Amino acid sequence: MRPMGLGLTVVAIAVAAAGGYWAGSGGHGTPAAGTEVAAAGEAAPAQGSGERKILYYRNPMGLPDTSPVPKKDSMGMDYIPVYEGDGPDDTGAVKVSPARLQTLGVKTARAETAVVDAAVRAVGRVEVDERRIHDVAPRFEGWIERLFVSATGDPVKKGQALFSVYSPELVSAQQELQIAERLSTGASAGEAEAVAGAERLAQAARERLRNWNVAPGKGDAARVILSSPVNGVVLEKRAVEGMRFAPGTAIYRIADLSSVWVLADVYEQDLARVKVGETAQVTLDAYPGQTFDARVAYVYPTLNAATRTTPVRLELANPDGQLRPGMFAHAELATAGRSPQVTVPRSAVIDSGERQVVFVVQGEGRFKPQEVKLGQRGSERVEILDGLAEGDEVVVAANFLIDAESNLKAALASFAEPQAAAAKVYEATGNIESIDLSSNSVSMTHDPIPDLQWPAMTMDFGLDNAEVTAGILPGEPIWFAFEDRGDGEFVITRIEKMDGAHAAGHGGH
Structure with a gap:
């Protein structure tokens, strides 16, 4: 034992x-x-x-x-x-065991009232201020005799000599002016008409030189020196000694880089938060840790359809020349958030594009998906305008895995509930002809069933489980209940022997 x-x-x-x-x-x-x-x-x-x-x-x-x-x-x-308690419902709530929570790495956090870091961050590039570009383009025809600034990128001062030219038109105008001036000063007082003619000739010569931006009497009659109109650097130089140029040819392009632009590409959804006149901060990869103050000067009226961005022009001073055109820049356009709002970590939100959902912790391993309305998105947190209250606990890690489980259970609910609702129950009397437990079915001879308009007949029924026929012998009069589960499947769920009491109780069927 x-x-x-x-x-x-x-x-x-x-x-x-x-x-x-x-x-x-x-x-x-x-x-x-x-x-x-x-x-x-x-x-x-x-x-x-x-x-x-x-x-x-x-x-x-x-x-x-x-x-x-x-x-x-x-x-x-x-x-x-x-x-x-674990069954699916129409809310998609899901329950996860403590062991599985640990395996999935589920983490939670509470919704808090805070001001979201609402900075609009964009990338851009340093550009030349278009209003500070100057072309040196003579308005007359001539030849370049000598270059005083001979390389692109050379710095120049306002008034600094750039090159000297020879122009027959300038020679003619200068000589006319000199002759007219000599005639007007050399004529006697009695020759009033000659003096007036000389003055008109001199005035016409001066007017032509003024239209050519050449000061009368500057240099000798044959050669003129052209100088830089501003302080800056030479962006382009098309001049070589001995080159002939036509009127309007841009021989030098000079830019004043004491102030530059940053053209930042701002995404479409952030445009409403960018206002002209607001301050901005610019950083460059070339100068780590250094910040340059800027001002939003203009928001361009066009949108790049491929990138869904709009250029925003920032103006900033460049007294030391550190900012070079073409540099890659990072811009932070808006740094102040609005009033404090209920916020959650960005990782808590599952954004499908059509709706935004968070999983709210309901205790005992239950998580309920809650649709929310989002406000501003910060670098770490996002505003919740509707759907959550301060103190609500939400899932911030492994929420995508919980979402998959929730969707599965909701799908199961959609399949299971209609089946239960669609199953119709009928009652009848008769007797069992034979029982086949291997196929979980019986052959049944039943009396007429008015609800289905069936006459008395012998047919096969399925069994809900093997215990339905326990204690029932073939040939015994019985009462039974069965379900119509669709597709011609009729399953007996309950059988009772037809003794005197049952015969009285089920006589109406």
């Missing part, structure tokens, strides 16, 4: 350990098969008073297939039980 008792003790411990493993693993282990055997031997799976009720069993591969009793799929995997 002692060895037998020891053996029973070992078996009991092994069963308890296997049951614990099955509960912890979500029902994927072999104990599910044991549950199926128990169901076959009893009217219902044995559940203690402290155990939760099993609602149904779902497909282990996530397919939209459920079963009221334990079963296996085509690959031999046990269906997973869904307990009361």
